[in-house]
Amino acid sequence: MLPSFIRGAARHVLDFVLPARCSACGVIVGEAHSFCADCWTEVAFLGIGGCSTCGLPLQATEADSCAVCLARPPRIARTRAAVAYDEVSRGLAIRLKYGRKVAIAKTMARFMAPLVEQGGERLLVPVPLHRSRLWWRGFNQSALVATELSRRIGIPAAPMVLSRQRRTPPLKGMSASQRRRAVSGAFRVREPAAVRGKTIILVDDVLTTGSTAEACARALKRAGAERVELISWARVVKPSLLMR
Template structure:
């Protein structure tokens, strides 16, 4: 597993270099509006980047969903109705922005077209987010939501792993991509309902190094949070193995 990740990491670096060279000679248009990039970042133009819907307070202190109220609340004092009636297993979840328009396209560009150059744009979005979010992440070990090995071989690209490494680098936290394993492949969840998603991921993950989990605190990283079923299942596995605290961070969140 580790050697596959190293190999993928190396090929990602080569691809990144190639993309940079191409960009110098033929600057690529914005991935969202397809117009020539003026200002902005490596993939999105200035106006598209400015149009991103960042998730800002007020939001649910537990799951991070934006609150549908138009007045501000004391920090982390608000819990949404779902978290009050069905508390999630994770202690806290946060997302950079809403999974729509330019951010949705950027993630698709990054994930499905294996454009690691998009990681540079993502890194800069994360940087802005951490500066503005003002939340503590001290002492957490970063763990990506693992891909099943069959999917990793097929894709040769582990988007959550690369993302987790960026998050760990920016927050100067330890990253442990080999801590968890996806023990069975799961069908894609795009068209599934909440309950189907819960069923789909049940028993899909296992802890590889139980000794590293007991009493520790974790930050699970993934690209998108939809219903939270996957993050919740990963949190369940970590807590069952003795994790003291489990938090989650995704780049985007479906509202």
Template sequence: MAWLQSRLVEMGRLVVDTVLPPTDDTDIFDTLTFLDDPCCASCGYPFDHQMSGISAFDLQCARCLARRPAYATARAALQYDAASRKLVLAFKHGGHTDRLHTFAAQMHRAGRTALAHADYIMPVPLHRTRLMKRRFNQSALLARALSTRCGVPMDAHSLLRAKRTPSQGGLSAKGRYRNVQGAFIVQNPEQIIGKRLVLIDDVMTTGATLGACARTLKRAGAARVDAICLARVVKPLATP
């Protein structure tokens, strides 16, 4: 199945790379909000720049203080807003992979600390029926591009999505958490025991999917799990 999965990814890449020409992104990239420090030390929630004078590297947001995430750190290259949504949806559903190198460069910037000590980059897996339908796993494409760029090898086979979960769209934070519980399994524990892993996903909303993956990997013996996403939702912290 792993072989079939990688073949499908390859085929998807070939089809979309051939069909879609590169586009001029200058105007689009001018409208994006790029994320960086200062931010929550755990989940990467962006803090006001006025806080950067104090030891912002150790600060956590209210959500992470209330419940410590299963991953050590999560970082995202972009804020998920009207501008980045267009890019992400064109990539995810329209197969526009011509921006992969730019995405990988930005994810490398945002996740440089975790990548500096990582053993493997690991895409958040799709269930095989969803992979067949969509033709490619957008997280695996991002992971591969990032792996090529930073030199950390990719492991796209050890973590599997065993349960086909309904889409997270429209679910509350609690609903999202419940939806992905028990959804993932590790099929090659010997590959990840004692290793430092970096999960890759396209969009982080509440972090429920990344949390479920990180818990599964740590239970299987991973020493540390970090996460890097292309974009993340930034809701005001006062809103539950």
């Protein structure tokens, strides 16, 4: 491991040699891992507002938690996403998934980092892929993001503690109960000692219905995790909620 000032210097040399490019459209920009002015206006940043539990925008009548979380507290105690899922954020997620672009993971981590809370013993755990898919693709995109996030915020990342035991079908188009059944028992904690008593922060690239993350949280809690949170790059949000 090189001393950090040498690594920092090496990074500056690279920054000097290669001009920074917009993470979405590729035009040259002034700052690395950022967006150009045009793309910046396209991205819907979600921030830390909204329901204190699920992070979705609140209705005018709701104070701290949304009615859904109050009625039935979810297994994941805190969910946050950097941006809404749209053309731009989807583009980044796809390029990360199929291109192993570490620069993309760095961009995502940059905007996810301010949304992660500190305190107590915490561990970043990426949502795992099944080994057949891992073999096919060669890497887990969420693990790349977890590694970059760990570098930024200093919370250790543990990409191996959770595993996907079986392949799960695409959840798109399924009802809530069908989704639950499809992912039930799909995840297993390989090293319970690594999660026991800790706050686990699940790391995902795109959050859609949350069924997969819920199944991960269930396995982690069973293995002794004290609390489970979730941070993702993009999240599917109903356009009507974004308008408020």
